[in-house]
Amino acid sequence: MSESLFINSVSCCDCGFGIVSDSQFPKQALSVGDVDPAANSLEDLERDDRCQRFAALCHHTCINTRDSYLCACHPGYTLLQDARTCVPENQEEDNRVSEEDMLPTVPPARQETTTQKLALYNPCAGNGPCSQHCSVVRGLAQCSCSPGFSLKADGHTCEDVNECTSGRQNCSRDEVCVNREGSYQCVRLNEMCDEGFILNQNRDCVDVNECVTNTHTCQADERCVNTVGGFDCERQILCSSGYQLRNGVCEDIDECVLRTHNCGTGFQCQNTDGSFTCNQKQRCLTGFTQDSHGNCIDVDECQAGTHRCGEGQICHNLPGSYRCDCQTGYQYDAIRQLCVDVNECWRYPGRLCAQTCDNTPGSYQCSCTAGFSLAFDGKNCEDVNECDNNPCSQECANIYGSYQCYCRIGYYLKEDGHTCEDIDECSQSIGNLCAFQCVNVPGSYNCACPPHGYSMSPNGRTCQDIDECATGSHNCSASQTCFNIQGGFRCLSFACPDNYRRVSDTRCERVSCPNFQQCQTMPLRITYYQLSFQTNIVIPAQIFRIGPSPAYSGDNIIISIPRGNEEGYFSTRKLNSFTGAVYLHRQVREPRDFLIDVEMKLLRQGTFTTFLARIYVFITANSM
Structure with a gap:
């Protein structure tokens, strides 16, 4: 049969340690100067244990005492006169035993003789108790020191001899003795310091005071003045009687002030140049006094503090008297007899200050209200x-005596009258400012689109779908077909089943059928279709129509969905004897893909022919 199908589809698109020693010689004994001779406590005895400090003091046993130590011997031995060495009480028996020990029949163990024991004991082993040199004298250790050192009172320690202070040096007068460790050195003065300086005990060059050492060359009428590294000779100035030398100048001596005059009672001393005169005193009027020359001069009661002006009054001196006046800003109260403050603001209302007058003690002060400042006058x-x-926080407008705050577009002024707060247009807008998403920004808002599949329209509010199939931004293979949907795309593969051949990109036709029964049940033609709708499509919605083309009188069709409608989202309806339709009669809430088979059986002239429409239905989100 060569008839074609009449097919019409409907779609909605609006919709971050060693040991530290205090001495140079670590084996030296404790100095005598370090021990208190009067110490008599057990604590001091234990603290200075000579037996423990010097292990080689005694031959056998050492017993520490308060000031020294004692040596003791083992039983069968006696202590020699050196108070340190022990020998057997019966030396002959000891020698006999030693001889027996040499016999081959005696076991190897033998005892040493006294002579052998004394020979084995060396009190100077390891330098003994000495800090420098140790010598054995009569079986005892005797300490000595190197040249330039002397043995301390403890008999063990050596200390340096200061030849420069002990008088053992032989330096000449033009040389300075410098003490060294174990020796000394003579250094010439001219080699150590410059002329006019001398080397002191600390080996520092210090200035020589030629005026004190009398090594200057000043004459008898000259005065020696020491300088750093030398001296100066100044000529002396002799002053006449009645004068004294001060700062190199002869000045007059005021005998009247120093009271070295001889004026009697009733006479006034008057100083003269180099002397003085005695003048008879004269009587002065009240308020005057006699000066050193015998003249009557005015007494300044104000300066002398002898006036009787009250508190807050000013004293003005007058010849022979004084006057008391009130300070500026005060007036005299005759009743209370004192000076009282004048309130200038009350006395001259509206004449002193432009705005506010504040009285102060003795004066007044002008001030201004808020929004004004006091001028320079x-x-x-x-x-x-x-x-x-x-x-x-944003815009400020100054007005007379005050100011006003304003906000820029997109902000509003808060109740404090100073701070501007951003307006959230996205949450306060009555209408929809943006088709997909509104993003608030300081002072305004921006519209945004989904991150994939959409681009912003020129109006800045709506989002338009990106046709990935047209722009080539899809990832479909060469054997697949790209189909654009709202906000994305799909890669579709069209394959024909066995016993079918592909006649176009979307159509497969049956090659043959083995028998009549299969020819009626196997579809003559399989055609692929793609439909795209949005989730807000009005239900029920006719999405597809199917029928033979051309149609003839007497044709009759049967429409069904044999596969893909398991959840019952779709339904079919026969519109007339040769036209059928497919409906979406359940709302799809979320984006979803469907693949349904719509089968049409055509009864024409007593024969059934089957046609199959394989339809991809893509439900996408609402348009932006």
């Missing part, structure tokens, strides 16, 4: 431009 008030101090 201290009287008038000038408007303050508060906007210079940035009181507003």
